[in-house]
Amino acid sequence: MFRDILNNVEGFGFLIMFSLIFFFILFILILLWVWKLDKGLVDKLRNLPLEDDLPAKKKIVL
């Protein structure tokens, strides 16, 4: 489908190709980034709104 669309564009097709490739690379990088995220950190982050009215906690590094 994309090829059909792109073939019908004169002159500036490279912009569309560039944009799609740019986004594709960015998207892959985001996926890698998210995939490598630490589970403990993710759990901590997703609970932030629920903890903001609980008694404060202090985190200590082992």
Added chain:
Amino acid sequence: MEDKIINAEAESGLVTFYYDNRIVWNFALATIIWGAVGMLVGLIIAIQLFYPALNLGIPYTTFSRLRPLHTNAVIFAFVGNCIFMGVYYSLQRLCRARMFSDLLSKLHFWGWQIIIVSAAITFPLGITTGKEYAELEWPIDIAIAIVWIIFGINFFGTIAKRREKHLYVAIWFYIASWITVTVLHVFNSIELPVSFLKSYPVYAGVQDALVQWWYGHNAVAFFLTTPFLGLMYYFLPKAAERPVYSYKLSIIHFWSLIFLYIWAGPHHLLYSTLPDWAQTLGMIFSIMLIAPSWGGMINGLLTLRGAWDKVRESPILKFMVVAVTAYGMATLEGPALSIKSVNALSHFTNWTVAHVHIGALGWNGFLTFGILYWLVPRLFRTELYSKKLANAHFWIGFIGIVIYAVPMYWAGIAEGLMWKQFTPDGILQYPNFLETVTQIIPMYIIRAVGGTLFLTGVIIMLYNLFKTVKKGSLVSNEQAQAPAIMESHIETTRPHRWLESKPLWFGLVALLAILVGGLVEIIPMYVIKTNVPTISSVKPYTPLELEGRDVYIAEGCYTCHSQLVRPFRSETARYGEYSKSGEYVYDHPFQWGSKRIGPDLHREGGKYPNSWHYNHLVNPPAISPGTIMPPFPWLAKDKIDIDFTSSKIKAMISLGVPYSTMLLNKTKQEYLYQANSIVADLTDAGIKADPESKIIALIGYLQRLGTDIKGKTTAQK
């Protein structure tokens, strides 16, 4: 190396501080009041579409002046105040810090309210730039920039002094919204002032259209959507008392959405004179937007996984579930409408009106109501006055949305098909545009019933919240405790942690993500000449036509009439030659419009005699029985300040419009010469008119429209 986190109760070192709830309540109150006002204005103009006499025969309450008031009130007053309410509440708690400066909070609040009042005064007076959702004139634009920067300093200042090192994803959405709105507002508002309340945009024609819809679409994206997604990621887990379903998905949602959204603006200009490559870019990126948008919706709905029994009980969750679902529906329909073949039918019809109201009433409206019902009792340390009334509000509002949207979809598809319908002999089935208007009047009536129901729900909420506030007392400064610095203690230098701990860098990366799309689309439009082929026969407007154009803009004619004949047989058969980008090169601003409540006017010049226009403007039903166009009798009495016209010509010269010095020196003579010829023509038809009246200037402009290329199209690359 594995990251390790260990939490332990703090034994000492806690800091006591106070959240500023007063500012949250101020914005909440403003949300409720302006919401009711904005929706009431919307209802009034909805009724005017089948009962035009509701304008009371005065200019200030006429549809075309009130419509920008409705859109601006709902977007910037209702939704805007709700954003600030939610940001000020959630940011303080997520950062475990009071707002950076109480003074800046107050300046932000009052500054924003003054801007809203300025809009409420200037729009009915006909003071407008004529650019949709950016109609406010230049002094107010500057005020918006100042207040927005005040908000930004306060916002980023709070982030800088936060005690919680992690930035929750809601704050990411707030950061991206602030940055993008800043960029959009500044670039779309570059205009040349000609007086205290009059300016011309530096962009013209198709270039102005591209910048305007880059702004317009992203006002929807980064004002109505991304800040609300931030609110969803904070308030939905709070209301459901469970964390967001997938934090990883929220990260993908965020980055994909902000990168893709900015490209989609040209889908508002499909089949226009915008170059094909730009239209295609807009279409492709709009379709791709389905993925992150639905990722967000699914993330929101799955947050309630295992808690659907709560939804049955809680009106707050009911509002939020419908809001998130409406977001999903609107973001599926938006890309569908961006497909050229669908857009060919839907554009300029009420289908778009239905689409935006699914977003505005369902997504923005219902999420706001859910947040208000959750927030106000907490601010006042009490229970909600009546859960039953909140439930009643939900059902009345929900039915109101359905009764609003269904007839508008029906009307949109019906009029779209009627505009395109040919007889077997190959002529238009409905050559008189009025037939397609009268056909959908019953739909306008039903829509107003839906709007009345929705507003009734808001009034019930007003009462419910008023009673709630009465039985509690505002905790203006809410005590909280946190360690002086809650270190994250993640022993890693991974990109996420690094980026998240540096809001400035985070903002810069977000800025880059949103700039790429804008730059790739807009820069070629300015630097590559072939994108706007010039036409030798297109000349600048005469002084009279220029003043007439300003009357057209001030009266908001663009709210009902387009100036863009698309390259369809159905349109060229109805209106004439399709529009070329070279025809608009002197249009500061462009006036293509986005809705055809009345017919397109780009080939209006020379279609009817001057007397037809005069009578039609003063009393439309006398010329077109059954029309819903309001009368504009004041145009025959109000005068143009001709002495000021030369200043406008000078401004146009500064913008690159090739007026001669000779014309500048005899602007008034030229003006009166052309005006008197129209007056003489009217006199022959038995109409007495003042050559300096606004109606003569407007007739001059209307008679000029589209005539430059009639029979002599010579495009030069």
